[in-house]
Amino acid sequence: MPEPKKAKGALTIxxxxxxxxxxxxxxxxxLNGQGTPRPETRERVLRAVRELSFVRDGSARALSNGLKxxxxxxxxxxxxxxxxxxxxxxxxxDVINRGIEGESHRRGFDVLMSSVAFNDENVxxxxxxxxxxxxxxxxxxxxxxxxxxxxxxxxxxxxTLAGTPTPESMNxxxxxxxGMRALVRHLVIDHRYKSVAYLSGRGDxxxxxxxxxxxxxxxxAAGAKIEMGPSWEGNYSAAGGASVIASLLDAGTALPRAIxxxxxxxxxxxxxxxxxxxxxxxxxxxxxxxxxxxxxxxxRPPLTTVRQPMQELGAKAFxxxxxxxxxxxxxxxxxxxxxxxxxxxxxxxxxxxxxx
Amino acid sequence: MPEPKKAKGALTIxxxxxxxxxxxxxxxxxLNGQGTPRPETRERVLRAVRELSFVRDGSARALSNGLKxxxxxxxxxxxxxxxxxxxxxxxxxDVINRGIEGESHRRGFDVLMSSVAFNDENVxxxxxxxxxxxxxxxxxxxxxxxxxxxxxxxxxxxxTLAGTPTPESMNxxxxxxxGMRALVRHLVIDHRYKSVAYLSGRGDxxxxxxxxxxxxxxxxAAGAKIEMGPSWEGNYSAAGGASVIASLLDAGTALPRAIxxxxxxxxxxxxxxxxxxxxxxxxxxxxxxxxxxxxxxxxRPPLTTVRQPMQELGAKAFxxxxxxxxxxxxxxxxxxxxxxxxxxxxxxxxxxxxxx
DNA sequence: TAGGGTTCGGTAAGCGCTTACCGGTAAGCG
DNA sequence: CGCTTACCGGTAAGCGCTTACCGAACCCTA
Numbered sequence: 020m021p022e023p024k025k026a027k028g029a030l031t032i033x034x035x036x037x038x039x040x041x042x043x044x045x046x047x048x049x050l051n052g053q054g055t056p057r058p059e060t061r062e063r064v065l066r067a068v069r070e071l072s073f074v075r076d077g078s079a080r081a082l083s084n085g086l087k088x089x090x091x092x093x094x095x096x097x098x099x100x101x102x103x104x105x106x107x108x109x110x111x112x113d114v115i116n117r118g119i120e121g122e123s124h125r126r127g128f129d130v131l132m133s134s135v136a137f138n139d140e141n142v143x144x145x146x147x148x149x150x151x152x153x154x155x156x157x158x159x160x161x162x163x164x165x166x167x168x169x170x171x172x173x174x175x176x177x178x179t180l181a182g183t184p185t186p187e188s189m190n191x192x193x194x195x196x197x198g199m200r201a202l203v204r205h206l207v208i209d210h211r212y213k214s215v216a217y218l219s220g221r222g223d224x225x226x227x228x229x230x231x232x233x234x235x236x237x238x239x240a241a242g243a244k245i246e247m248g249p250s251w252e253g254n255y256s257a258a259g260g261a262s263v264i265a266s267l268l269d270a271g272t273a274l275p276r277a278i279x280x281x282x283x284x285x286x287x288x289x290x291x292x293x294x295x296x297x298x299x300x301x302x303x304x305x306x307x308x309x310x311x312x313x314x315x316x317x318x319r320p321p322l323t324t325v326r327q328p329m330q331e332l333g334a335k336a337f338x339x340x341x342x343x344x345x346x347x348x349x350x351x352x353x354x355x356x357x358x359x360x361x362x363x364x365x366x367x368x369x370x371x372x373x374x375x
Numbered sequence: 376m377p378e379p380k381k382a383k384g385a386l387t388i389x390x391x392x393x394x395x396x397x398x399x400x401x402x403x404x405x406l407n408g409q410g411t412p413r414p415e416t417r418e419r420v421l422r423a424v425r426e427l428s429f430v431r432d433g434s435a436r437a438l439s440n441g442l443k444x445x446x447x448x449x450x451x452x453x454x455x456x457x458x459x460x461x462x463x464x465x466x467x468x469d470v471i472n473r474g475i476e477g478e479s480h481r482r483g484f485d486v487l488m489s490s491v492a493f494n495d496e497n498v499x500x501x502x503x504x505x506x507x508x509x510x511x512x513x514x515x516x517x518x519x520x521x522x523x524x525x526x527x528x529x530x531x532x533x534x535t536l537a538g539t540p541t542p543e544s545m546n547x548x549x550x551x552x553x554g555m556r557a558l559v560r561h562l563v564i565d566h567r568y569k570s571v572a573y574l575s576g577r578g579d580x581x582x583x584x585x586x587x588x589x590x591x592x593x594x595x596a597a598g599a600k601i602e603m604g605p606s607w608e609g610n611y612s613a614a615g616g617a618s619v620i621a622s623l624l625d626a627g628t629a630l631p632r633a634i635x636x637x638x639x640x641x642x643x644x645x646x647x648x649x650x651x652x653x654x655x656x657x658x659x660x661x662x663x664x665x666x667x668x669x670x671x672x673x674x675r676p677p678l679t680t681v682r683q684p685m686q687e688l689g690a691k692a693f694x695x696x697x698x699x700x701x702x703x704x705x706x707x708x709x710x711x712x713x714x715x716x717x718x719x720x721x722x723x724x725x726x727x728x729x730x731x
Numbered sequence: 732t733a734g735g736g737t738t739c740g741g742t743a744a745g746c747g748c749t750t751a752c753c754g755g756t757a758a759g760c761g
Numbered sequence: 762c763g764c765t766t767a768c769c770g771g772t773a774a775g776c777g778c779t780t781a782c783c784g785a786a787c788c789c790t791a
Binding site for chain 3: 388389400404407409431432437438
């Protein structure tokens with residue numbers, strides 16, 4: 020529905036060429052560092068550009084080059100109200116986006132950011148619109164169905180985050196498996212906790228599934244009593260974690276010795292709920308998180324968690340996308356290493372060095 | 376109909392036209408809702424588009440229309456490490472950006488986001504690069520000098536946030552004056568505090584200057600003892616606020632009855648520092664903020680502050696930019712109303728209704 | 732000084748899309 | 762039944778930029 024049609028008296032390379040007394044080809048060559056212009060030609064062009072504050076039009080370049088130098092990022096944001104509890108999720112996404120942005124700028128790309136509401140019906144439409152304006156897309160967790168991804172991927176390269184690669188799209192994720200493995204080992208073997216629970220994230224998230232699967236397998240193998248399932252279902256948010264604990268306690272359920280949360284944010288909610296009931300962490304119940312968001316080390320007690328290199332995750336996603344845009348076939352399923360960060364919420368009195 | 380060549384990204388309206396058995400002009404007209412295509416023509420085009428998952432190339436459209444349907448947003452982000460203290464500033468910017476984004480989507484625009492580091496030297500270069508890829512730019516507080524703004528504004532329309540309009544650029548800001556006026560009145564007249572201090576934000580910020588100016592004038596007019604200046608200089612961050620208080624206390628300075636902080640974030644730091652020294656808020660010292668970030672109501676005591684409609688600020692900025700892009704001359708200096716939000720940190724025991 | 736090899740730089744052909752313009756066809760009318 | 766009027770839809774001309782291609786100018790050597 021765009022009403023406007025005619026842009027302002029915008030400058031073109033013709034203006035620059037005229038002013039510099041050369042041809043448009045020379046202007047373009049100087050600006051692109053192509054060929055070997057004579058120093059004087061070069062100088063005259065640059066001066067004209069400077070004097071006119073000329074900037075080449077991106078769309079024209081894109082059309083000519085077949086490269087827009089823009090990648091799109093799509094993610095979900097909460098609804099209207101922002102609660103304190105939601106800060107972390109804000110950060111989680113923002114830190115990743117920051118990684119994408121940093122790497123993009125390094126390569127001369129810009130980033131088209133688009134958030135869609137949790138309840139937005141027309142995600143596909145949104146994403147398709149962005150596809151037309153970009154060279155490639157990075158989709159955060161759970162943005163589109165496999166069919167949707169395939170459709171979009173037929174237009175531009177697509178990289179998903181914390182998802183699963185499809186024949187058409189690539190994926191970048193963290194190594195949930197070994198992170199959870201190390202965490203369970205620490206709790207069940209090192210601390211000898213006999214009963215452990217897994218407070219899940221959103222059920223449909225690949226990350227959550229992977230974490231749950233390993234948790235269950237490893238904790239069982241180590242001989243611990245396991246609690247998980249419907250009554251332990253969170254949604255990655257602090258509020259979700261808190262309400263699970265509250266319901267459990269209200270129902271008179273005895274808590275396990277350790278609670279493994281699907282995310283740091285969940286752990287924050289859990290610790291909050293526990294504190295309200297006078298249950299001590301880690302003396303009565305140990306709690307662990309997953310992600311290592313910045314605030315994790317400032318909680319009381321400092322949170323034992325698994326650090327995901329979030330900024331790198333973003334950077335890597337761009338990198339993978341970029342190489343694909345450049346026609347290089349990269350690894351369609353990149354897995355980044357995570358690191359167990361032992362602090363005090365697990366019961367370690369003398370925390371291991373933080374590494375920072 | 377035989378399956379067309381599966382050349383990725385190579386789909387053009389020619390392919391669609393061929394498949395639909397019409398001309399490219401018809402395809403374009405259908406896609407743009409121009410003219411009065413015969414229902415059958417329309418249907419065939421739409422079917423072909425659907426079957427091919429065709430999406431028009433943005434740069435080609437932009438080049439032809441003279442409209443990219445993209446606006447750029449530039450803002451500053453902290454450096455590598457993210458401290459807990461920085462969350463608020465993250466939010467402040469993010470909420471504004473969210474407002475920009477929402478309004479943009481409503482108009483079919485996308486948003487190119489670019490953050491630059493605080494120490495980045497080449498902001499102008501970054502911004503110029505974005506200018507070429509967008510129809511207009513929104514610059515957050517203190518991104519560019521007046522000269523830089525003029526230069527960029529000669530390429531695309533520019534709207535600054537919380538700045539001052541220039542002959543070439545427009546500006547959108549909140550009504551600091553009446554906000555501060557109401558705040559001072561509440562403290563000095565309603566609460567009868569005899570001494571008040573202004574803990575400033577970054578010195579070079581127009582917002583800060585405006586707030587300081589009104590604070591000084593109004594508090595003096597009301598007969599209160601004023602404290603401000605070098606030893607009361609913060610930088611909008613929580614850490615900045617805390618360290619001002621710490622220095623003052625370390626130097627043995629007696630605190631005034633009320634401290635007006637340049638931002639909520641600063642107030643958070645101040646209340647933190649005060650609590651550490653055992654000074655009670657608001658019994659010993661009243662503290663107020665400015666912004667009303669979401670967390671303000673959750674502080675203890677709940678923070679009395681001035682609410683800035685941040686999301687609206689962003690939406691309005693886009694709106695102003697959009698009308699300018701559309702060739703409509705809008706108000707070059709939009710001022711949004713703020714609202715005094717009285718909670719408890721000012722000394723009100725029975726807080727007025729929050730309004731939420 | 733003329734011929735051959737180099738450079739430089741200009742001309743023009745697109746990139747994919749929108750749309751002004753115009754020819755062809757069908758519907759309306761006498 | 763033939764002519765006028767509408768209406769569709771096709772053709773082609775750009776939008777601003779990059780670059781292949783080619784001619785002009787210059788430098789060197791003999």
